[in-house]
Amino acid sequence: MGSTALDDLSERLGAAVLTDPEAIAPYARDTSRAAPEGEPIAVVLAASTEDVSAALAWASAQGVRVSVRGAGTGLAGGAVGYPGGLVISLAGMNQIITIDPANRLAEVEAGVITADLDRAAQEHGLFFPPDPASARISTVGGNIATNAGGLRCVAHGVTTDSVAGLEIVLADGRIMRTGGRTIKDVTGLDLTSLFTGSEGTLGVITRATVRLKPVPEGAPRTFRASFAKIEDAGAAVAAIVSGPAKPEVLELLDALSVEIIESFHPSGLPVGDAAILVGQTVGPRAEADAAAILEVCAAHGSVASEISETDTLLEARRLSNPALNARGLRVSCDVGVPIAALAEMFLGVEAVARDHGRRVSTVAHAGDGNLHCTVEAGESADEYAAAETVIDDITRLALSLHGTVTGEHGIGSVKRHELAWQLDQTAIDVQRAIKHALDPSGILTPDRGI
Amino acid sequence: MGSTALDDLSERLGAAVLTDPEAIAPYARDTSRAAPEGEPIAVVLAASTEDVSAALAWASAQGVRVSVRGAGTGLAGGAVGYPGGLVISLAGMNQIITIDPANRLAEVEAGVITADLDRAAQEHGLFFPPDPASARISTVGGNIATNAGGLRCVAHGVTTDSVAGLEIVLADGRIMRTGGRTIKDVTGLDLTSLFTGSEGTLGVITRATVRLKPVPEGAPRTFRASFAKIEDAGAAVAAIVSGPAKPEVLELLDALSVEIIESFHPSGLPVGDAAILVGQTVGPRAEADAAAILEVCAAHGSVASEISETDTLLEARRLSNPALNARGLRVSCDVGVPIAALAEMFLGVEAVARDHGRRVSTVAHAGDGNLHCTVEAGESADEYAAAETVIDDITRLALSLHGTVTGEHGIGSVKRHELAWQLDQTAIDVQRAIKHALDPSGILTPDRGI
The missing domain is CATH 3.40.462.40 (FAD-linked oxidase, cap domain/gating helix)
Structure with a gap:
């Protein structure tokens, strides 16, 4: 990739593109034991869904591999940068758009810190059930992308059980919404669940409508x-x-x-x-x-x-x-x-x-x-x-014992060799066929997750 | 399609293929107001996953459209036969394979009547939460294929919340398993949720591992x-x-x-x-x-x-x-x-x-x-x-009011014109791209559901 192409990206996005290797370095790793195989070439500090869309359209056109991160607290290597790749950081998209106490819903940008959402909900007598151990430093978008677990799952289920709808940017830059604001909804395929836990392989989650619950009465x-x-x-x-x-x-x-x-x-x-x-x-x-x-x-x-x-x-x-x-x-x-x-x-x-x-x-x-x-x-x-x-x-x-290789951290790169231990080849083939249908250039978190 | 092709199907499946128009007629409609546009040419009374696999491989090769049914109680026209099409009935696959009280799981064939599963669970002090109004006549497989609702959803969620794993036959006859027997599992994409509520468009559900709950103490x-x-x-x-x-x-x-x-x-x-x-x-x-x-x-x-x-x-x-x-x-x-x-x-x-x-x-x-x-x-x-x-x-x-066109019956054919009222075009395109990736011949419940 020539510098012209990078200039083109910077031009589309303004000041939000890091290209200095020292500035990039902190964005190249996550919290897992997976080491980067080389340095990414740029980091997009997305400030809006449109930024993500422009960056992905550019990456698809250029054939540049993309890793996506919130706070980089993942434990499976899913957010590690690719050599010569682009990193999209959602950390700057950290606005809680609305809290709707009557419907017990919140609309948030992907980069909101999970504990911040929970704190904002508490002001309305509500709470956000997902609580991975990283809740004070991880993002709602990252929790959704990995379908994170946590300590309260035994009572409230995993992250997917608290996701009502998503805004997603596809590999080619198209933007779509899934799900909505109702409790029940069987209109079309359950794309919300499909993208929840997809570990950055199918699209980039930019916003989410999530479900809140009333804070129980009395002291725990x-x-x-x-x-x-x-x-x-x-x-x-x-x-x-x-x-x-x-x-x-x-x-x-x-x-x-x-x-x-x-x-x-x-x-x-x-x-x-x-x-x-x-x-x-x-x-x-x-x-x-x-x-x-x-x-x-x-x-x-x-x-x-x-x-x-x-x-x-x-x-x-x-x-x-x-x-x-x-x-x-x-x-x-x-x-x-x-x-x-x-x-x-x-x-x-x-x-x-x-x-x-x-x-x-x-x-x-x-x-x-x-x-x-x-x-x-x-x-x-x-x-x-x-x-x-x-x-x-x-x-x-x-x-x-009829168990699973990963209950809550995801496959990422660290566990990818274990996929075939658990899934039959047809199930793996189907997942990759779905990915190929949505990301024909194969730029989104390739060779990880599925 | 010549009679030779039908003979070939009958030969593969033995006595399980109905071709007499009078015998076919009851399988051509469901419980919706959708009328068949013509008569299907044959009905496969599947007795095993292998029967379904053989029938779909045959239909894909012949380019014959397929409708799939359990008890035919659907209210959206999803199970209505296609003119010249093949009907696959799962009603005969009605065995409860195991009930596992310690893990509160049951493994069932798709054609098990929902109330029968519930009754069998009750013998172990457990119950099967999904209870569509049709529970006494509809099948677990049909409930899953439509992600059926019912009266108890306010407490226990919809059908998808009770599905732990599936056995699915794809359009070309390949057989795969999704999900499993654990409470949490983030290995790969959530295919179980994707196929739940997919209304026969992506594959045929032949078996399911479902979650049971303890019967509450005391009288309601x-x-x-x-x-x-x-x-x-x-x-x-x-x-x-x-x-x-x-x-x-x-x-x-x-x-x-x-x-x-x-x-x-x-x-x-x-x-x-x-x-x-x-x-x-x-x-x-x-x-x-x-x-x-x-x-x-x-x-x-x-x-x-x-x-x-x-x-x-x-x-x-x-x-x-x-x-x-x-x-x-x-x-x-x-x-x-x-x-x-x-x-x-x-x-x-x-x-x-x-x-x-x-x-x-x-x-x-x-x-x-x-x-x-x-x-x-x-x-x-x-x-x-x-x-x-x-x-x-x-x-x-x-x-x-930010609602949905269908909370529990599905899109089928009856509501297909409403899809674009609720979903943006990209979300519709993505659903059809997924279908095309899994069913390139377009034989499985085409032009319905998504």
Whole structure:
């Protein structure tokens, strides 16, 4: 690509194009372990849907590969820049257009920080259910593009369950709207769901209409149950989610995670048990629901428990990533299994760790059957590669239990070799046929996601 | 198409192909007002996924148009036979393969009657949430293909919210699986949601893995509130769905529907008010929740109310279709509006009816903002055409309130002219590009749905 072409792009977009390598560098990586294979040639700091449209029309015409990013907090390598490619950043499109309390809807630009939307909704007695661990730094658009999960999914579903409609720019620059403002709508194909979780492969999400929920009355309760056997905790989770008392959060921490989190930031987590379940109940019956959940735990062999009005337990849980990284547990996954297979999965992960002679921690969105297993690794490439083989074994174990290779982070580039482990070839072919139909030049996040 | 080609199909499938016009006739129509434009040439009574695969491979090779049906209860003309076309009936594929209580999943063939699945689930203390009014005669596969709604959507969402995975036969006969058995899964594009509600245009659903829920404890309660002004009922609905007491069912009947239903089958519905809300609460707090909902109604001007332990009110509601038909209200729609626009929509429908000088009844899944307006019409084509112009005005009214042309029945052939009223041209083009990518011969339910 000659400088004339780049000049043409800059001219169409004004000052919003970065071409200085030092300015570009921060936009070339995401938060995953995927390293860029080379530097992108420019970054478009989009300020409007029209900017995105102009940039994509240019990229399609030039055959330039495009990576798309909100805050760059993705964990699967989906937003890493392409060598000689264009980066489109939506971070500057951060306006909350409207909040409509009567219909419990919000219209936002893609670059709005997820926690900012939640805060704005709270002013109307509402909240935005999706809460990935990154909610304070990630964007609504990025959450939608990856169909992000989080701690509250056990009660409110994943991001797609909170998306009512999208504005999307296609690879050739055309702009379209999907979905709308109703609760039910079966007009045509469900493009909203198709683009949610499409990881930048089909189009660029520039705006979204999202669903809000009323903030429950009363003060929440956090609860904790400790187990001497991790498989008992797994069985307890399966019983809790089938029971009448519904937790809003239901997380599991194994012994290693508890010990590491507590040493990283002491907050009174009890150390030494095989596993603890921590969670939250909300609403006027929060106390009674927490007690009912702990009774289920007791019936499944829990050895200690507590109910608290403070958020300390969940705050400790939220520290797991920095705590694990600080202790050299660096290579992680986000596999999922059917809920009744949790106990077997937990034991299997321990067996994989023993076989490899490497420490592996497990922190799980247990109520969804979604595990984050993190493997210790030195900082060398060899060490990472060795840790990856542990992840591979854990992933194959999850699949043998009818699970999934990714419950919430996405395929990106990091897990692309695992696609065919889970999907049949026809399903892969169909996904690529859909992509080709919408992006015939193959410029949008190529060779990732699908 | 020569008889040789048909012989070839019969040979591949054995006795499962009907070619006698009298045998074919019952398979040429669905339950909508769409009339076949000519007779199909054959019906495949599929007994297996392989039968469907062979039939589609044959149809693709021959360029024969295919309509697909479960029980033929569709209301949008999606399953009407094509002149010279092939009909594939899934009704014979009616096996419940497994019920997995621990994971609250069931694996079923597409032709299983929805109520049969629900009944089988109840034996395990579980239930299947989707309950279109046709649940006793429609199939799970048909419900999925249309993303059917129903009475319980206000609590449990629409059909897509209960679908975990699908087995699909593509137009060329290839077989694929989508989704799986986990709660969260972001591996690749969300093909499960894409095919759910695709109305036979992208592939034929032959099996499904569906989600079940635990039957709530305790006896349900039904409740009723009467309103002197229909707009007050609309405002009450918006307040109820934002409140803490959640109904499982929340339906509205206007004065005309109440009068007609009560005269069709007297069951004690109070006649003479502008509108009534009838609904159901479930679980251990059913009585308290019903009382709380009726308090909201009172705050919004309800003039009478009752709570009952019997199902009489909802049974009366379920009779609305035959009752309206018996009194000459025959041409209906299923538009949706944002919940806060319900009051304005109800008044607007009354104004449309006055303008046209035709009686129009409104029965609504009010908690979802989804209305069934039914227009009186004589049996002549002219009368139907006149009634259609009323439906058109009601539909444009819904769209002017940011609504949808179809909340739960689908586009089919009956509403295809309305697609462009709601969707922008790019969204329509994208849908057709996806269809073309998956069905390049254009044999699968062509010129309908999208």
